[in-house]
Amino acid sequence: MAAPKNRSARIQNLVRDLSLKFGLEQHIRAEYDARRRSWSFEWTDGPTADQVRRAAKRIDKEAAAEIAQVHRHYTAQAQALGAIRMRLAGRKLPPYSPYGAELAVDEFLQQVPNPAVPKGEREKALLARLLDEATPTPEPDIGEQPRRTYPDGRKACELIAKKGIVWLLTPPESAGPQQAAVPLTPLEQLTVRYARGDAFAAWQDRLTPMPAAAAFAAVLADPDAPPSVTQAALDLLPELHAALDQGAQELRRRLD
Structure with a gap:
């Protein structure tokens, strides 16, 4: 059984308004379930299901009440x-x-x-x-271009x-010389060289760099540090000075 024409028109208007509101390149897809006499909405990426439900109620509360399911797919x-x-x-x-x-x-x-x-x-x-x-990797058919x-x-x-x-x-092994690795900050460069133990695990797991003070100390303790590493340590000085100043202010506050 098809949806009643007046309800179908309101749902299609709601679909159009929601798709425009959220800037969806492909409109929300509305499907009617004749057995349940309700609608389902589907779309890809874009807003969350909660956002669509709330917006639908604001646009047309009666039409939104007929939406039984909403589902977002992902690219x-x-x-x-x-x-x-x-x-x-x-x-x-x-x-x-x-x-x-x-x-x-x-x-x-x-x-x-x-x-x-x-x-x-x-x-x-x-x-x-x-x-x-x-x-x-595409596998070309015989005599054809790779798909x-x-x-x-x-x-x-x-x-x-x-x-x-x-x-x-890091770039893939197949990358040409023009494809560079993701740029690292000075602290990240030092982390790659000096992180050990928990600091190394934090870097490997979630790209969390080691503390700036520890990285600076590691360079000071490394007589074989190359110029690029030494420069990276010097680049940390503004951050270290700011942290020391903030710490000094906290200590002074405790004495007041």
């Missing part, structure tokens, strides 16, 4: 970025099941608006590296689950 880019953000936040993915890793990322993304949009140049670079690795392949979101989640994240800072 490979959204899943890859979600996996990166999970690892940066210190949350590990199940390493022995590609499906488990993907499900963990999808759950993580549920409350993340616009999950496929990277923030800043660092995220863009990490994302590009992961998507490149998660794209299968275009696309990133696999499940593979991206699996890679982060098994390999961690620090490898994303």
Whole structure:
């Protein structure tokens, strides 16, 4: 049984208004369930399910009441970025099941608006590296050009689950000389050289650099530090001075 025309028209108007509101390139897909006499909405990336439900009620409360289910799908880019953000936040993915890793990322993304949009140049670079690795190599048919392949979101989640994240800072082995690694800050450069124990694990797991004071002390204790490392330590001085000044103010406050 088809949906009543007047209800269908209101739902389609709601779909249009929601899609415009959230700037979706592809409109929300509305499906009518004749048995339940209700609608379901589906879309890819973009707003969260909660955002769509709240906005639908504000636009047309009666039409929104007929929406039984809302479901957001994710592109490979959204899943890859979600996996990166999970690892940066210190949350590990199940390493022995590609499906488990993907499900963990999808759950993580549920409350993340616009999950496929990277923030800043660092995220863009990490994302590009992961998507490149998660794209299968095309196998050309005999006498034909290689077919275009696309990133696999499940593979991206699996890679982060098994390999961690620090490898994303380096270009692939197949990269040409023009493709540079992700730029490191002075503190990150020193972390790569000097981090040990828990500091090393924090760097490998979630790209957390070692404390600036410890990194500076490590360079002072290293008579073989090359000029680039020495310069990186000197670049930390403004941060170290600011931390010392703040600490001194706190100590003075205690004496007042």
